[in-house]
Amino acid sequence: MKLENLTPAKGSTKTSKRLGRGQGSGKGGTATRGTKGAQARAGYEHKIGFEGGQMPIQRRLPKFGFKNPTRVEYKAVNLSDLQALAEAAKASEINVSLMKDYGLAAKTDLVKVLGNGELTAAITVTADAFSKSAISKIEAAGGKAVVTE
Numbered sequence: 001m002k003l004e005n006l007t008p009a010k011g012s013t014k015t016s017k018r019l020g021r022g023q024g025s026g027k028g029g030t031a032t033r034g035t036k037g038a039q040a041r042a043g044y045e046h047k048i049g050f051e052g053g054q055m056p057i058q059r060r061l062p063k064f065g066f067k068n069p070t071r072v073e074y075k076a077v078n079l080s081d082l083q084a085l086a087e088a089a090k091a092s093e094i095n096v097s098l099m100k101d102y103g104l105a106a107k108t109d110l111v112k113v114l115g116n117g118e119l120t121a122a123i124t125v126t127a128d129a130f131s132k133s134a135i136s137k138i139e140a141a142g143g144k145a146v147v148t149e
């Protein structure tokens with residue numbers, strides 16, 4: 001193998017279009033730019049979203065929707081997850097930092113405990129919010145639901 005024998009892999013390179021090299025090439029004359037106008041000239045730059053004078057798509061389509069800037073998003077954690085966590089961590093108290101350590105929530109998440117699943121362990125759960133069914137199931141198992149400030 002020599003340096004002068006190296007070639008690109010087959011199909012990895014393409015030959016460039018040779019524009020404006022006479023009528024015989026098939027791409028002479030206007031060089032595939034159409035006829036006249038700013039777009040046919042060298043140095044032409046259009047605005048982002050410009051569609052040649054046609055009404056652009058961002059103006060054709062109506063605005064819709066609403067993003068509430070004060071919305072509070074919670075990461076949902078079910079009672080079945082807390083039961084598994086209580087068995088794995090062998091803890092009688094479960095708080096948000098323990099849930100984050102075991103991967104039930106991300107570092108910046110607010111946690112809301114939901115009532116899906118069964119809870120048999122009598123544990124004290126500290127979280128940012130609880131559903132009514134979660135509170136009733138935690139207290140029925142002999143535990144406590146504590147809301148953080």
